[in-house]
Amino acid sequence: MSNKLTGVFAPVVTPFKPDLSPDFELYLAHCRWLLQQGAGLAMFGTNSEANSLTTAERMVLLDKLVQHGIDARRALPGTGCCTIQDTVELSRHATVHGCAGVLMLPPFFYKNLSDDGLFAYYSEVIERVGLPDLRVYLYHIPAFSGVPISLGLIERLIKRYPQQVAGIKDSSGDWGNLEAMLNHFPDFSIFPASESFLSRAMPLGASGCISATINVNPAAIGRLCSGWNTEAAVQWQHQADVIRKIFQGYPMIAALKFAISHYSGIPSWQIQRPPLSSLAADKKAELLAALDAASFSMPGLPAGGKS
Template sequence: MSFEEARLRLRGSMAPVVTPFNEDESLDLETFKSLIDWQIENGSHGISVTGTSGEPSSLTVEERLTVMETAKKAVAGRVPFVPGTGSVNHNEALKLTKAAQEMGADGALVIVPYYNRPNQQALYNHFKTIADSVDIPIILYNIPGRTAVNLEVQTIARLAEDCPNIIGIKESNKDFEHVNRVLLRAGRHFNLYSGIELLCYPMLAIGGAGHISATSNVAPKQVAEIYNAWTAGDVQRAQDMHFEMMELNDVLFKDTNPAPAKAALGMMGKIKPVLRKPMALPSEELQKEIRQVLKNYGISLKDEINA
């Protein structure tokens, strides 16, 4: 598949699936496979793992490889599979991205290194080295609120020009002017994905390729419907879904992702609501609010199913 063909295939609502744990914080791979099946059955157009929602910084490299391999087998070619392979450690990112290619992933999502705050030339060098090491599509991942550094428009444009396999970017950036300029400078063929829930619809309106939204962990059908309605030309439906999802989006980000999403999935009976330290579940007060919002959306809860 050419990179141009990949641009067309890697579109829509790509679910960034959480990593389920057992009570002892070990990987719960059987539940993980069930989550992936549920996502695909409910219309997600692609699957991503070990991104922010997957708690990658709490996993060892070996565990990340296990999660990636398990997901690849579970997806079984039904939809595109794009694992997160970025790391604060350059060599780890190289290893994980090469592993994604070896296991037959459809691409790799590579986050801006976090904590160490590299300058723009350093970021260019980091991403170009990774892109040059593989021949699968690379999607950059810019999330300045978590990494403490913004991948600037000029750097994105340089990478898009110099690396044919860098086909797009996930922008978890609330600066809507910035994301407009990404498409202007990198080219309107560049795949722009929203990682900000309230910008999923607006980014489609300027030519975005879709979204990688943490909310799809809880409501995959509804999040996919925003993209489906837009591409079908039903602008009113897409707008309606945008506003309809706002209450759920808001409550799922009242604490650090993926804590609210995991709490919600626990209430839904999809996973054991466990995060690895230093992460923890939201406060009891927020969990009550999450539960009420899930009820407002008509989402079935575990205790109600068993009643």
């Protein structure tokens, strides 16, 4: 497949106001910072609290980002919902805006689904969107969705929709599964969900990564992704792993939002939509101590929501 999508993409965390409505000013500032740091925008992903957002909220946020000059060609919004029609609406909206593609969860309420059922779902979505520019990136995150995307399903979808089905994000955390994908589908854009796999995955043809911690460590992860075959890569991988492991020790969304809040000086960044909640005070202190010990910083992060 030509023109493969490559690089590092952040599942952009979504800031909220005290009334729990999205805070677009902070959102725009964070998206601009990520782009300036060399990262793309996989907004409306797991760490974006996407499934706590309505379809209308997602579309309005994307509309406003584009209106404010965000390059849709570096955007990979999440569009997968339980209903075919919601997924179609979000996917068509993103495609019309010129987004690089859409990151599509499988329908995640019903479990023990057959590959036939999942193929029918994705097929219905692609056919109903009906746009030649649609590029679907499957989203394999079985620990959350409970609905794995098998190698056999990927093969069927690529065969039936070779232009539309362009890649996958593998959030299984299973190196064996990722390696099998890379070996079976060399022309597919395959993104591991952790930068800790980059040194092993890039030589096998991975396209980059879509990782939660790109929200806070974008430049370092981007440097590793582009320079995986340089002499410095071993040290860069170690440094990225240290930061990744620190954040993995806490509820990820709460930890990311607290870090952004701390380094920007903006308290409202910590707000999450229920049922999610912020870190306890002792955990915040513990996280900061670990980050300080690792000499972590977020240079250029906008303060006060100003980009």
